[in-house]
Amino acid sequence: MKKNSIISILLILFLANSCEPLATGFETVEEAQYFSADQIKPVTDPSSGLKIMTWNMRFGAGRIPWFGDACGDRVILTEEEVYHQLQLIVDKINLVKPDVLLLQEVDLMAKRSAYINQLQWIIDRTYFNYAVSGYQWKAQFIPSDGLGRLEESNVILSRWKISDARRIQLDLRDDQDKLTRYFYERCCMVSCKIEIPGLNNFYAVNIHASAFATDDTKQRHILQFEEELDRINSIGGVFVAGGDLNTLPPGSDTLDYCIQDMCSSESFHQPGDNPMHKEGSNYAPELTWLNSLYSKYKCALPTEVYKTNQYKYFTHTTRGTHFWDRTLDYLFTNSRWIDNSFVTHQDATQESDHTPVSILFELPK
Amino acid sequence: MKKIFPLILLVITSVNLFSENLVNVNCWTNGTAYTVSKHRAELGVFTGSSYGLTDDLELSTRPLLFFVAPQFKLKKSWGEHSGFQMATEHGILYPTPLLRLLARKGIAGLISDEFSIPQMIAIDNRFLISCRPVGNTILSAHAGITFAIKSGKPDAASTIDLPVIYPRLAVFYSQPEFDLGVDFQGNFFTRFGYIFNVENFILPQTTRNYFFENNGILTYSPKKKSMRLEGGYKLCYGKYPSGNQWHLLPKIAMIFCFGK
Numbered sequence: 001m002k003k004n005s006i007i008s009i010l011l012i013l014f015l016a017n018s019c020e021p022l023a024t025g026f027e028t029v030e031e032a033q034y035f036s037a038d039q040i041k042p043v044t045d046p047s048s049g050l051k052i053m054t055w056n057m058r059f060g061a062g063r064i065p066w067f068g069d070a071c072g073d074r075v076i077l078t079e080e081e082v083y084h085q086l087q088l089i090v091d092k093i094n095l096v097k098p099d100v101l102l103l104q105e106v107d108l109m110a111k112r113s114a115y116i117n118q119l120q121w122i123i124d125r126t127y128f129n130y131a132v133s134g135y136q137w138k139a140q141f142i143p144s145d146g147l148g149r150l151e152e153s154n155v156i157l158s159r160w161k162i163s164d165a166r167r168i169q170l171d172l173r174d175d176q177d178k179l180t181r182y183f184y185e186r187c188c189m190v191s192c193k194i195e196i197p198g199l200n201n202f203y204a205v206n207i208h209a210s211a212f213a214t215d216d217t218k219q220r221h222i223l224q225f226e227e228e229l230d231r232i233n234s235i236g237g238v239f240v241a242g243g244d245l246n247t248l249p250p251g252s253d254t255l256d257y258c259i260q261d262m263c264s265s266e267s268f269h270q271p272g273d274n275p276m277h278k279e280g281s282n283y284a285p286e287l288t289w290l291n292s293l294y295s296k297y298k299c300a301l302p303t304e305v306y307k308t309n310q311y312k313y314f315t316h317t318t319r320g321t322h323f324w325d326r327t328l329d330y331l332f333t334n335s336r337w338i339d340n341s342f343v344t345h346q347d348a349t350q351e352s353d354h355t356p357v358s359i360l361f362e363l364p365k
Numbered sequence: 366m367k368k369i370f371p372l373i374l375l376v377i378t379s380v381n382l383f384s385e386n387l388v389n390v391n392c393w394t395n396g397t398a399y400t401v402s403k404h405r406a407e408l409g410v411f412t413g414s415s416y417g418l419t420d421d422l423e424l425s426t427r428p429l430l431f432f433v434a435p436q437f438k439l440k441k442s443w444g445e446h447s448g449f450q451m452a453t454e455h456g457i458l459y460p461t462p463l464l465r466l467l468a469r470k471g472i473a474g475l476i477s478d479e480f481s482i483p484q485m486i487a488i489d490n491r492f493l494i495s496c497r498p499v500g501n502t503i504l505s506a507h508a509g510i511t512f513a514i515k516s517g518k519p520d521a522a523s524t525i526d527l528p529v530i531y532p533r534l535a536v537f538y539s540q541p542e543f544d545l546g547v548d549f550q551g552n553f554f555t556r557f558g559y560i561f562n563v564e565n566f567i568l569p570q571t572t573r574n575y576f577f578e579n580n581g582i583l584t585y586s587p588k589k590k591s592m593r594l595e596g597g598y599k600l601c602y603g604k605y606p607s608g609n610q611w612h613l614l615p616k617i618a619m620i621f622c623f624g625k
Contacts, residue, residue, distance in 0.1 A: 067470075075477035076522045111526065115607045141527055145470055146477025148526055149607050179472075 023183050024138040032165035032190050035131040035155075037123045043159045045197045046099065049338050049363060052300075053098035054329055055356035056208070056244040056316075059107040059152060060085040060118055062350055063320040067145060069211075070320055070353065071263035075146050079114040086118060088351045090125045096345065098358055100194060101128070101157040102206035104244045108133065111148035119155055128157040132192050134167030136208055137185035144183065152185065154206050154243065158194045165192035170207075170224050175215045187221055191228055193237075199363065203232045205241035212280040218246060219289050226293050233334050240361055242300070242331035244354065248283045249299075249327050250291055251307045255284040260325060261318045281318075283326075293332060300331035300342045300359040313344045315355045323349070329357050336362040393584075393593065393620075394423065396548035396562055397505040398452035398495035400442045405624035412595075412618045413438075434463040440493075454491040454509070460534065461485050468523070475525050483517035485537050491544070502551035511542040528601035528612040532566040532576035539571040558584040560595070566603075576603035580616060593620040 058066075062085040065072025093101065106122075107113040123131055137152040156162065170187040189207045196202050205228055209221035222245060232239045248255065258268040261281040267273050294303060306313050306327070314324035324346055341360035348355050394401050394415065400423035401407060407415045408428070415425040421442035430436065438456035445451075461484050468476035476482070491509030498504050513536045521538060524531060536542040548562035559582065566576040582597030595618040602611050 073479060075479055078522070109607055111522070111607070114522070143475055144472050145474045146468065146480075146523075148475075 022140050023142075024135065024140075026135065026167065026169050026186060026188070028169050030134075030167045030169075032132040032134045032167045032192065033153075034162065034165060035119055035123060035133060037129050040129050041127055041159075043129065046363060049341070049360035050099040050196070050240075051097060051358055052100050052102075052204075052240045052242075052331055052361050053093075053096060053356050053358035054102040054104075054206070054242040054244075054331055055089075056104040056329065056352060056354035057089050057106060057118075058352040058354065059105045059110065059113050060089070060116070061113070061352075062088070063353060065320050066112075070318055071261075072320070076112055076148075077114060079116070082113045082116050082118075085351065086116070086121055090122055092345070092348050092351055092356065093122070093126050096343075096356065096358055097127070099159055100204055100240060102204065102243055103155045103157065104206070104208040105136070106133070106153050106155050107151065108135075108153055109149060109151040111146075112150065115149075119153065123157065126157075127159065129159055130162045131155050131157045132162050132165035132190055134188045134190040135186070136188055139183055142183045154188060154190050154208050156190055156192055156194075156204050156206050158204070160197070161195040162192045163195060165190065168224070168228060170209070170221045171217055173210060173213045173215070173217045175213060175217070189225060189228060189243075191232070199238065201235075201237045203237045203239040203241075205229065205232070205239060205243075207241070207243040207245065209244065209246045211244075211246045214275070214277075214279055218286065221245075222247070222289050222293065226296070229293075229297060229332065229334065238333075238335045238364065240331065240333050241297075242329070242357075244328055245290070245330050246280070246328050247286045247289055249301065249303060249306050249313075249330075250287070250294060251303050252283070252327070253310060254326070255282070255287065257281040257283070257318075257326060290330075297332040297334050298337060300333075300337055300357065301327070301344075305342075312346075314346070315344055315357060316353060318353065320353075324355060329354055331357060331359055333361060335364060338362045393550070394440075395425075396493075396507070396546075396550070396560070397503050398442065398450040398493040399503075400440050400452065402624075405622065408621045408623070410619045412620065415440075417624070430463065432462075433466055434458065434460040448496055450495040452493045452495075454489075454493060454507075456487075456489045456491075458487040458489075459485070460487075460537075464523075464534075467525070475527075476523050480520045480523035481517075482523065483515050483519055485513060485515045485519070487511055487513050487536050489544075500551070502549070505548040505550075507544070507546050507548075509544045511536045511540070511544070513537045513540050524606060526605050526607055528603065528610075528614065529578070529599070531605060532578075532603060535566065535568055535571075535573070535576070539568050539573075541569075543567040543569070556586050556588070558586075560584065560597075573604045573606060577601065582616060582618075591622050593622070594618075595620070 060082040107118050133153040133155040135153050139150045168189040187210050191205045194202050207225045210218045258278040258281045313327050315327050315329040317325045338360035343358050345356045401415050401417040403417045403420045405417045413425050413427050415423050423440040425438045427436050436458040440454040443451040464482045468478050470478050489511035491507050493507040495505040544566050546564040550560040552558040562580050564578040568574045579600040582595050585594045597616045599614045599616045
């Protein structure tokens with residue numbers, strides 16, 4: 001371990017003076033990156049509602065057993081695999097046709113996904129004209145597991161022009177050593193204003209909270225998300241906000257997924273196990289973390305609806321061959337959702353380890 | 366700007382008039398068509414090391430990587446013709462053990478362990494020519510070609526996409542690889558010198574076909590001249606799998622000289 005750390009430190013020293021830092025850090029708030037389609041497609045004015053969708057697209061890895069999150073042994077995907085998965089994702093988007101789409105885990109330039117700019121690829125093959133992106137992870141070279149270059153982002157796509165786009169840094173994990181933290185992802189939110197005809201104060205916020213933090217980092221991410229929504233609310237903005245919060249809805253029946261998520265070489269919940277719980281699989285301490293958000297704003301999936309049939313609203317599983325077993329993906333607004341328009345697209349079983357969820361936002365009259 | 370270059374040239378050439386014979390004093394032959402003299406050794410930390418088998422035959426290797434990526438080079442001097450020193454260099458590199466060591470899970474895994482690394486050997490041949498245009502300044506040029514012999518085809522995604530490393534292993538993924546370069550070195554004063562060189566790597570069989578490196582180095586040799594310190598920069602450009610990139614890296618070296 002010591003020898004490996006020395007190799008990594010030597011590599012840092014070797015590349016420390018290069019034009020680009022080995023792993024990029026960010027300011028608390030930065031301007032997000034703007035993208036647009038090669039050719040702007042015509043857009044009709046929205047009628048009664050806007051379809052909003054959020055989807056953690058797992059960097060085009062589909063259900064492939066990737067080493068980092070699915071007990072797998074795959075690290076670097078082939079170009080064919082990634083293009084195939086991206087096509088499935090694009091097909092689903094073109095079928096559901098959201099007006100505003102929040103995507104998490106979109107690779108812009110990563111060795112693991114064959115260096116394909118997935119955002120540009122999606123924009124060019126859907127009806128979206130504009131997008132903004134904030135880096136969730138930006139490292140020139142990660143000297144671990146053969147990962148190499150990794151640039152992953154959270155993005156907001158829209159038919160209409162986007163302005164005032166900001167990347168908001170979420171707190172870094174406190175439960176990692178400094179070397180790991182230096183190369184690790186930097187969770188973020190992307191917040192922007194969308195210039196929808198007839199709505200001059202419409203905002204969208206996209207978050208990907210920490211998945212594996214074992215301390216209170218994820219709770220702080222949720223609080224930071226809430227603070228951003230409070231800020232928009234306080235300036236009279238109307239927002240749709242959501243993403244992968246990596247925590248369960250209030251009232252969930254199952255709170256501990258350590259055994260379900262356990263890899264073959266692991267052991268949890270047995271006397272002497274250290275750690276007792278798998279990283280990111282025990283949601284029991286998080287039971288109340290979303291209460292404040294639920295009480296202040298309208299969740300697309302109200303607790304009482306969720307409780308009636310939790311299975312129907314599950315959006316995620318870590319196991320490549322299993323059906324969805326928990327809900328981690330959310331949409332909120334401070335305005336109104338159209339009743340009975342919420343859909344958990346559980347039929348999208350091959351595109352990602354998350355399902356997309358969508359709902360119609362009621363345009364204020 | 367036009368006035369600066371002649372001024373620099375004037376400073377370099379004038380101080381060279383007062384400096385001693387560069388090759389004989391500093392026994393520094395890397396990048397030139399000169400060879401170290403018989404039984405003389407240059408041992409480099411972080412760089413290559415050379416030994417004079419005869420007065421016109423030099424053997425070099427990289428001690429730090431010797432056990433995991435053995436590399437040998439033989440440089441044969443073909444003497445001076447019309448003021449031009451000529452040499453050929455023939456090398457062999459066997460990086461398989463190192464690459465297998467780096468194809469691992471966890472920290473220091475520069476290659477994913479899902480890839481198997483075949484047995485691979487690179488054979489390079491170079492022609493070098495040197496002259497002394499002004500004083501003891503040595504101007505050298507070289508051209509070379511590298512081929513690879515492999516027991517199988519390495520996976521295209523098993524590359525280490527880093528400057529310096531990528532172009533030197535690129536031949537295992539697309540061959541042949543050509544290299545062309547110039548090297549300019551001299552002394553400001555007896556103890557202080559400079560090296561400025563440019564290296565181009567060309568891989569005609571692939572779209573990631575061009576890499577460029579430029580070293581700018583200041584050197585210092587203490588009074589006993591049994592060692593040499595180098596410090597400077599390495600500027601790299603290349604068409605990597607992730608796109609075209611520039612890197613500016615620090616360069617530090619220590620070379621110890623033994624024998625006459």
